[in-house]
Amino acid sequence: MTELVIREDRGAIAHLTLNAPGSLNALSDAMLAALKDRLNALAQDETIKVVILKGAGKAFCAGHDLKEMQRGRDSADQGRAYFADLFARCAEVMQMIPALPQPVIAQAHGIATAAGCQLVASCDLAVAAEGTRFGVNGVNIGLFCSTPMVALSRNVPRKVAFEMLTTGEFIDATRAREVGLINRTAPHEALEAETEALGQTIAGKLxxxxxxxxxxxxxxxxxxxxxxxxxxxxxxxxxxxxxxxxxxxxxxxxxxxxxxxxx
Structure with missing residues (x-):
């Protein structure tokens, strides 16, 4: 069985990798559960000083699993209870990140869209590969990114957030850094080293x-x-x-x- 969130400890830094590249690391029910389990374990681990969160394959995270969400409509209430539970579970995981004792650094590449952009915004710090695209683009399919808006609007200026939410347009890593969504950019081949260096700097403190x-x-x-x-x-x-x-x-x-x- 595939491990959906892989943990690899390198000294005092824990690397968490979302491991569903076929779905662009979508936040499926199983992915949310696996990420919650990993975060719970890290909250109790005093040997870890920094957490780096990244995605396997060609993207960081494409948000919720839309196919899985559509299957939720099959119930008698057309999915109301399932959707309410899904968004509550996702919100719980997002809130676990700032509540975690250790700083969490998002290492983003490819795309970070909708709840994937929310995940970046929920992290304490973020480093992105040049060319990475960020968006809260649910409005393009008729679903306003209301829950991703919470984290996004607490990271970037209101007018920037509202423009992204209402147009569904993407911003690149350069713009994301300008508006405060991420801290640093790096060439794709240097992304891991740049993120690790930031993590090591923090891990070297008390x-x-x-x-x-x-x-x-x-x-x-x-x-x-x-x-x-x-x-x-x-x-x-x-x-x-x-x-x-x-x-x-x-x-x-x-x-x-x-x-x-x-x-």
Whole structure:
């Protein structure tokens, strides 16, 4: 049986590969379940500092499996219960990514469309091969990408998001970087190395500090200005009292490499 989400650990970096190239790594029911299982396992794995998410074959992810969705219409309610459950399950997986303790980097190539674009937008960081195309193009078949819109509109300016959603037009990697959907671009042959380098940079930091910082990053974004400062100040106090943070500060003062207990 084909493993739909392959996990390969390289030191402190876990590589997750969506492995359904024949369907352009569509987010089928089985794919969503497999990805959820992998994310749940990583949430408990303190040996992993960074997660890289990529797709097998010629594309990152083409979104939902439309053929499978059409089969859902065969029920007496014409698919209402199935569709509600599908979009709830997909939303749960998308929300698991920012909630994961480790930073998650999308490594995109080929296309990332509809829920596949949503997946890129849900990741904390993204690197894409030059020429990669991104779109929330459901409107072209009469299905507005309302759930992908949630992640997209939290990554790019509103007018950019609305244009993509209402026209169904794609943007390339250069434009995606300009508007903030991705962080970096690389030639296709250098994509893996560029993504790995970013991952290694983050993995080289104090993991506990990155974990507490990631949580605070998303928590403060939902607060008003004064509450955000109150919350992050409390986080920094906790962070400052750690043994490894004390060691890191002292090592900087003494111009030496820190001797972190974590490592």
């Amino acid at each position: 993991g506990a500090a990155v974990r507490i910082g990631k949580r605070a990053f998303y928590d403060q974004a939902n607060l008003d200005l004064a509450a955000a400062y109150d919350h992050t100040a409390a986080v920094m106090v906790e962070n400052m009292l750690w043994r490894d943070t004390n060691e890191g500060v002292q090592a900087f003062i003494e111009k030496r490499k820190p001797d972190w207990a974590e490592d």
